[in-house]
Structures are given as structure tokens and as C-alpha cells.
Amino acid sequence: MAKSDRLFQQAQRVIPGGVNSPVRAFQAVGGCPCFIERAEGSHIMDVDGNAYVDFVGSWGPMILGHSHPAVVQAVCKAARQGLSFGAATEAEVEMAELMCSMVPSLEMVRMVNSGTEAVMSALRAARGYTGRDKIIKFEGCYHGHFDALLVKAGSGLMTGGLPGSAGVPEGCTQDTLTAVYNDFDSVEKLFEANRGRIAALIIEPVAANMGVVTPEEDFLPKIREICTENGAVLIFDEVITGFRLAPGGAQERYGVQADLTTFGKIIGGGMPVGAYGGKREIMQQIAPAGPVYQAGTLSGNPVAMAAGICQLSLLRDHPEVYRNLERLGDKLRGGLREIISRTGAPCTVTGVGSLSCLFFTPQKVRNYQDAKASDTACFGRYFQHMLKGGFYFAPSQFEAIFLSDAHTDQQIEQMLACAEAFFLREGKA
Numbered sequence: 001m002a003k004s005d006r007l008f009q010q011a012q013r014v015i016p017g018g019v020n021s022p023v024r025a026f027q028a029v030g031g032c033p034c035f036i037e038r039a040e041g042s043h044i045m046d047v048d049g050n051a052y053v054d055f056v057g058s059w060g061p062m063i064l065g066h067s068h069p070a071v072v073q074a075v076c077k078a079a080r081q082g083l084s085f086g087a088a089t090e091a092e093v094e095m096a097e098l099m100c101s102m103v104p105s106l107e108m109v110r111m112v113n114s115g116t117e118a119v120m121s122a123l124r125a126a127r128g129y130t131g132r133d134k135i136i137k138f139e140g141c142y143h144g145h146f147d148a149l150l151v152k153a154g155s156g157l158m159t160g161g162l163p164g165s166a167g168v169p170e171g172c173t174q175d176t177l178t179a180v181y182n183d184f185d186s187v188e189k190l191f192e193a194n195r196g197r198i199a200a201l202i203i204e205p206v207a208a209n210m211g212v213v214t215p216e217e218d219f220l221p222k223i224r225e226i227c228t229e230n231g232a233v234l235i236f237d238e239v240i241t242g243f244r245l246a247p248g249g250a251q252e253r254y255g256v257q258a259d260l261t262t263f264g265k266i267i268g269g270g271m272p273v274g275a276y277g278g279k280r281e282i283m284q285q286i287a288p289a290g291p292v293y294q295a296g297t298l299s300g301n302p303v304a305m306a307a308g309i310c311q312l313s314l315l316r317d318h319p320e321v322y323r324n325l326e327r328l329g330d331k332l333r334g335g336l337r338e339i340i341s342r343t344g345a346p347c348t349v350t351g352v353g354s355l356s357c358l359f360f361t362p363q364k365v366r367n368y369q370d371a372k373a374s375d376t377a378c379f380g381r382y383f384q385h386m387l388k389g390g391f392y393f394a395p396s397q398f399e400a401i402f403l404s405d406a407h408t409d410q411q412i413e414q415m416l417a418c419a420e421a422f423f424l425r426e427g428k429a
């Protein structure tokens, strides 16, 4: 029996579902999750000695590839000086200044420990600032496992076909309104029906938890405008897109500034960390500067800060990384599209920069309903075929394909050849 299978059996006895986050389970694609031992560059190695080209990258933060020597060195150096102080450090100031210098809309930033925490805190800040309760989110967007936002959420809920989560009291979601991604009318209607009551609108500027769905041309600017007109706080959830689509994230790329932005793992180069930040007048509401309470012993943890400062500085100083990510992303999407047109596979390719998705539906994918039309059984067969071929993708149709600077042209070409073999085989079946 493979060691991964044995570990999975053991794990199921002591960990719910055998995994510490549902998206790691292979429930949607079948089989046992790979138990990972180590990772380096673009490769991830499991406990059975299998090496895969990794297209998950720890769900986003490995923009420079796994175990980047400079990041690892920074972490080791910080760890030798102490693992946690629960007190202010110079590194926190450096990190906040670095983030504010890279993301145009950030004037102040507060560190937390995960993207979920960042979102939860940003919403509280928006509500405290506006004195209003209602929030707008989009179907298929995922903002972590925060009660109020587990409504038609993407990622693991979408993979499991769940409209929401058990254990969330009705009261927690009564002020959550849902709009349709890429459908500005649906947003306008919610603002009209709730005039003067919307505290915030939260959106993934590129939706990357229902597969990848890009914003249509004027969608984000119109959202910006309607939030300004209505005095609602515009929150961009850049847990996936931040520092990835450009040094200043999706907001730099699309030229639309948020009032508040949330970040997660991506700012820690792989360490557990998150942050939220934005306009000074909103951030000044946070305790102890203001009345909105939010706290955490591990917030601004010195080891996480060291990793983050190192990775973000490398990204700031090496614009060629972004050029490479664009090129590799275009190659991957272009290659998949060619295969689709050659083989007649009923698929659609979406994405931008280093984020891509192969949907198993021939229709254009603009929103949650379109994404849900994907043939997930076919995705499951594709996933298993690719895994056997040595390519590790997220075990769900509704996650992104992540590229890093460590991926090579040759790896993309080999991945495309493997994908083509799958479609030729499916065509004959």
C-alpha cells in the first residue's frame, strides 16, 4: 500500500475528512490525496517518492517557486532571533511600508494571520466606518470561511455543491446580499433596493475561486463608481491576485483603486499571514487608533514578516518576474486553446497573467452559473490523467491553475502534450 494511502487512513481517524482544509481532499476527483513531503522550485514531492510539476503553489503564494533560497534564508535568520514576541517589531514597520509602496491604494495596513481574518476585519472596519450593516458579495466569490460570507461561496463549497455552511446562524447572513459577477445591473438593483444601508461591497477583482473568471471591460470601474456614489466601502479581496497579477495586484492591472484591500498567504511567501489595509480615514477606525476592535498575538509574527519582506522585495526589484509570468500564462492558455480547437474538446480556457482555468464546458464563462455548467466528472478524469503524467493540479474544477517564475517553457509544453493525449483518448471513448 502506498504511504499516502496509509497516512490518509490514519488521518481520517484523527482529522475530519483526513485533511486540514477541504480543498485538499480528493473527494471531487476520486482517490486519496497526495501527502507531500517537500517542494522545490516548480516541483512538489510526495511521501511515496513521486515528483510532480506543481500548478497549485500552495494556492498562490509561491510566485517565485517553492523554497526560494533567499526566502528560506530570511526565515531561518528570523527564527534564530525568536519565533514570536507578541510585541511591536521593526520588521512590521518595514513590511507595512513595503506594502504601501507597492499597492497604490494602501495608506495604512494591519497584519493578521490569514485571508479569512483579513476579510472579517475589513468588513468590521467598513461597518464601523459607515455605521451601516449590509454588505454585497458576488456568487462564486470566496472570501475565506467567515460566517457572513459563506453564501453561494466558491472554492471548497462550490466543489462540494454546498450553497452555504451548516453552523452559520441566519442572523449572520441576513445582511449579506449577493450579486452576479460581471452583471452590473444586479449590483445596481441591490444598491437601489438598499439605499443608504450598504456598508461595503466585497469582490475578488479577478474571481479565482469558481475557476478563474476575469472581469469584463467596464465592470470594475462601474463598481468603483457606484460604491463612491453610495458612500459604500469598496473592498478588493486580493488574497489570490495581490502581488501576483502586478506588483500592485489586480487594482494596478485594471486601474481601479479599492478603499480597502485584503491579502492572505501571498504576502508571507508561504508563511501563515494575512493583512488588510487601505484609506487612512477608514484604517484609523481600528483599535487602538479608533473604536473598531481587532487583535491577535501572532499578528505581524517576526518569521512571517521576514518571509514576506523578502518575497515582496524580490518582486518589487525584479519586474522581469512579471514579464515571465505573463509569457508563461499566455503560452499555457494559448496551448490549451489550440488543443481544444484541434481536438474539438468541449472546453473553455480562461485566465489572466499567471492565473488560468480549463473549464469543461464549451460556453463562455462569465459568472458562477456559467462555471457550474462545467462537466466536473470529465474534470475528474482529466485530473487523474494529469496526475499520472506527473502534473499536480488543484483537485477541483473550481480552482485556479497557478504558475510561478520557477516554471519552464519545457514543463508547459510537456503539460500540454499530456493534456492533448487526454483529449484524444476522450474523443475516441
Ligand code: HOZ
Residues within 6 Å of the ligand: 021, 022, 023, 024, 059, 142, 155, 156, 208, 209, 399
Ligand atoms: N482560496 C484557497 C483555495 N481556493 C483556499 C485554500 C484552502 O481553503 O485551503
